[in-house]
Amino acid sequence: MSVERVSWRNAESSFDRDDVAVEEPLELRLNGKAISVTLRTPGDDEALALGFLWGEGILTRRAELISVEQVAENAVNAQVAAAVLERGGWQRNFYATSSCGVCGKASLSMIRAPGGVVAAASPLRPEMLLPLPAKARAAQEIFARTGGLHAAAWVDPEGEIRCLREDVGRHNAVDKVVGRALLDGSLPLGGQLLFVSGRAGFELVQKAIAAGFAALLAVGAPSSLAVSLAQERGLGLAGFLRADGMNVYAHPERFGLRGGA
Amino acid sequence: MSVERVSWRNAESSFDRDDVAVEEPLELRLNGKAISVTLRTPGDDEALALGFLWGEGILTRRAELISVEQVAENAVNAQVAAAVLERGGWQRNFYATSSCGVCGKASLSMIRAPGGVVAAASPLRPEMLLPLPAKARAAQEIFARTGGLHAAAWVDPEGEIRCLREDVGRHNAVDKVVGRALLDGSLPLGGQLLFVSGRAGFELVQKAIAAGFAALLAVGAPSSLAVSLAQERGLGLAGFLRADGMNVYAHPERFGLRGGA
Numbered sequence: 001m002s003v004e005r006v007s008w009r010n011a012e013s014s015f016d017r018d019d020v021a022v023e024e025p026l027e028l029r030l031n032g033k034a035i036s037v038t039l040r041t042p043g044d045d046e047a048l049a050l051g052f053l054w055g056e057g058i059l060t061r062r063a064e065l066i067s068v069e070q071v072a073e074n075a076v077n078a079q080v081a082a083a084v085l086e087r088g089g090w091q092r093n094f095y096a097t098s099s100c101g102v103c104g105k106a107s108l109s110m111i112r113a114p115g116g117v118v119a120a121a122s123p124l125r126p127e128m129l130l131p132l133p134a135k136a137r138a139a140q141e142i143f144a145r146t147g148g149l150h151a152a153a154w155v156d157p158e159g160e161i162r163c164l165r166e167d168v169g170r171h172n173a174v175d176k177v178v179g180r181a182l183l184d185g186s187l188p189l190g191g192q193l194l195f196v197s198g199r200a201g202f203e204l205v206q207k208a209i210a211a212g213f214a215a216l217l218a219v220g221a222p223s224s225l226a227v228s229l230a231q232e233r234g235l236g237l238a239g240f241l242r243a244d245g246m247n248v249y250a251h252p253e254r255f256g257l258r259g260g261a
Numbered sequence: 262m263s264v265e266r267v268s269w270r271n272a273e274s275s276f277d278r279d280d281v282a283v284e285e286p287l288e289l290r291l292n293g294k295a296i297s298v299t300l301r302t303p304g305d306d307e308a309l310a311l312g313f314l315w316g317e318g319i320l321t322r323r324a325e326l327i328s329v330e331q332v333a334e335n336a337v338n339a340q341v342a343a344a345v346l347e348r349g350g351w352q353r354n355f356y357a358t359s360s361c362g363v364c365g366k367a368s369l370s371m372i373r374a375p376g377g378v379v380a381a382a383s384p385l386r387p388e389m390l391l392p393l394p395a396k397a398r399a400a401q402e403i404f405a406r407t408g409g410l411h412a413a414a415w416v417d418p419e420g421e422i423r424c425l426r427e428d429v430g431r432h433n434a435v436d437k438v439v440g441r442a443l444l445d446g447s448l449p450l451g452g453q454l455l456f457v458s459g460r461a462g463f464e465l466v467q468k469a470i471a472a473g474f475a476a477l478l479a480v481g482a483p484s485s486l487a488v489s490l491a492q493e494r495g496l497g498l499a500g501f502l503r504a505d506g507m508n509v510y511a512h513p514e515r516f517g518l519r520g521g522a
Contacts (some may be wrong), residue, residue: 021409023429040409040433041403044426050443051436052450062443112262142302147501148282148460149302165305168284168462168484172301175312182311182323199409201429207316221409223429240408 001224006252006259008126009245013257018247023202023223028052029077031085039225042074049076056111060083119182124256128159130243132195133219139164140197152177154189155217161195170198171207178211189213193236196220200239205229215254217241222249262485267513267520269387272309274509274518279508284463284484289313290338300486303335307460310337313388320345320484347495385454385517391504393456394480399459400425411457413438415450416478431459432468439472449473454497457481461500478502480488483510 005018014244021041028036028049046068053059054211059080066079136151143149152173153164165176174196180186194213196204199220206229208216215236222239223228227249230237236254238246252259267278289310290295291427301309307329314320320341327340397412397434404410404427413434414425426437435457442448455474457465460481467490469477476497483491483500488510491498499507515519 014445019406021403021429031452034463038433040429040430042442044437047426047440047444048428048433049436049440051438051440051468054439054443054448055432055471059443062446064325064450065443102327104289137474142282144346145280146282146482147485165308167302167309168282168302169299171316172299172309175310175316176305176308177312178311178315179308181322182315182326183308183329185323187323188316198427207312210316210318221407224438247318 003224003227003249005043006248006257007245008248008252008255009229009255011250016259018249020222020224020227020249024074024226027072028230030058031070031079032077034075045070045076049078053078055187055196057197064201067214069089081218103113105198124157124254126246126255126257129155129238129255130245132161132217133168133197133241134163134243135178136164136195136197140166140167143197149173151195154181154202155193155195157191157193162192170196171203174204176205181211190214193217195241198222202227202229205233205235205237209233215251264510265487267509267518268506269513269516269518271508272388272506274513279510281483281488281510284486285335288333290332290336291319292340293338295336296461306331306337310339310490314339314341319348327427335485360365372428385418385515387419387516387518390416390454390478390499390502391506393420393422394458394477394502395504396422397425397456397458401427403427404458412432412456414456415442416454417455418452419453423453431457431465435465435468439468442472451475452479456502460484461487461498464491466494466496466498470494470496476512478507 001020001022002017003020007016012128023039028046029036029129050068064081064084068078071077136153140151142254150170150173151164151166154162154177156162163172163177163180181189182222187231190212191214193211193215195210195217197219200216200218202225205226219241220240222237230250237250238248240247244256248255262281262283265280268275284300285303286298287306288295300484311329313437321501325342325345326440329339330405332338342451397414401412404468410427411431411434412425412427415423415438418425420438424438426440428434451473454476455469457476458480461477461479461483463486480502492509498511499509501508
């Protein structure tokens with residue numbers, strides 16, 4: 001999906017377009033009943049639904065599947081034998097997600113839950129943000145040993161890391177940072193920045209907004225849904241943060257940059 | 262956490278130890294009632310619990326929190342004001358996870374759900390697996406444009422990719438591959454291999470076992486729980502797959518390699 005962006009490299013801004021990975025919710029229905037919502041890249045949705053049912057042990061034999069059908073752009077229904085429903089497991093009312101921001105939202109319409117207000121940031125100088133990936137890497141003790149951890153950090157408007165946490169789950173690393181701020185009495189984190197070592201998907205944008213951050217900075221790529229939610233809710237969103245620059249996908253003014261024409 | 266491994270580089274095996282990121286389930290309780298299980302890296306668990314409750318909009322003010330306490334090694338209880346419970350949201354019975362393999366498992370004891378039997382692989386020659394990251398990258402059309410996608414692939418014992426799928430969620434990419442095999446009548450995938458472009462956590466091992474794969478090959482690092490589940494259930498597990506070799510953390514015989522002393 002093509003989106004507008006401000007590419008800021010070597011202190012020069014350019015305005016162009018960028019392709020981002022498409023992320024959209026998919027509702028999974030079992031014999032007509034919605035049992036799960038996952039954030040996925042559209043395509044091969046019937047296979048996704050069946051693979052999920054198989055992995056969860058709900059569907060255990062090919063013969064139990066009567067049919068599978070894309071019943072709407074973002075909904076798939078799997079029709080299965082009565083024996084599957086009788087065996088149970090599907091009533092767990094679980095929710096699949098690429099992390100955990102949409103857990104428990106029972107329908108697609110509930111996914112964009114209200115979050116906290118994004119407070120205005122102090123005027124930032126974007127140059128101050130460029131050393132962040134290197135600073136975060138230096139602070140990541142466990143990653144250095146294992147290569148297996150995501151990091152999230154609360155960063156102040158001067159670009160200093162105030163709190164960094166690591167976890168195997170990127171949403172957990174963010175939750176640890178936000179929860180620590182709650183314990184310290186610092187929530188909401190108006191005017192502050194959230195840094196993540198990986199990609200920026202919908203749930204991280206949602207968590208950033210809920211905590212009141214002014215902007216989300218990612219080393220990796222954003223998803224389409226992350227870009228649209230950040231644009232809509234006033235969150236600054238930057239990806240591909242490197243020592244020489246970054247790409248800004250939403251609200252460049254949050255980083256002290258001018259927007260497009 | 263330190264684990265044994267077979268490091269196989271430039272056609273030479275060595276037996277040594279490696280640090281892997283610790284992944285363990287955490288049960289989150291709200292006023293004594295279990296409402297969520299997440300796979301996380303232990304540490305700052307109280308903050309994790311509070312950040313999760315905040316991000317989900319269950320806890321909205323600091324004053325609503327009465328106390329938060331680690332009540333067991335892998336369980337945290339948050340005691341909140343009656344008003345929070347009355348407001349609702351927490352009854353959604355949701356399940357947080359770094360992907361979706363533990364969704365809906367209502368207690369820690371259910372996490373290691375039974376999966377399919379891992380069938381014996383044809384004798385593999387590990388050299389055949391080395392080109393996989395390059396082959397997968399060449400086949401990843403969307404990643405090439407966006408830098409934002411995970412890939413999963415069904416690979417046959419000759420090292421050929423039989424089916425590759427991309428998704429913003431790594432577990433979705435695996436579900437798409439497994440679901441496609443179900444539709445094609447190829448499940449269970451005994452003797453076949455599962456390749457993933459990222460890290461290998463618990464849920465991917467669980468999904469690989471459920472689909473009957475003989476081994477899981479990852480470009481990234483494995484987690485501690487992934488290693489122990491693979492060892493226990495007979496799944497071959499390799500990480501850091503590169504053009505010159507890989508590290509094998511469980512069942513090296515699945516890759517045609519000898520185990521340690």
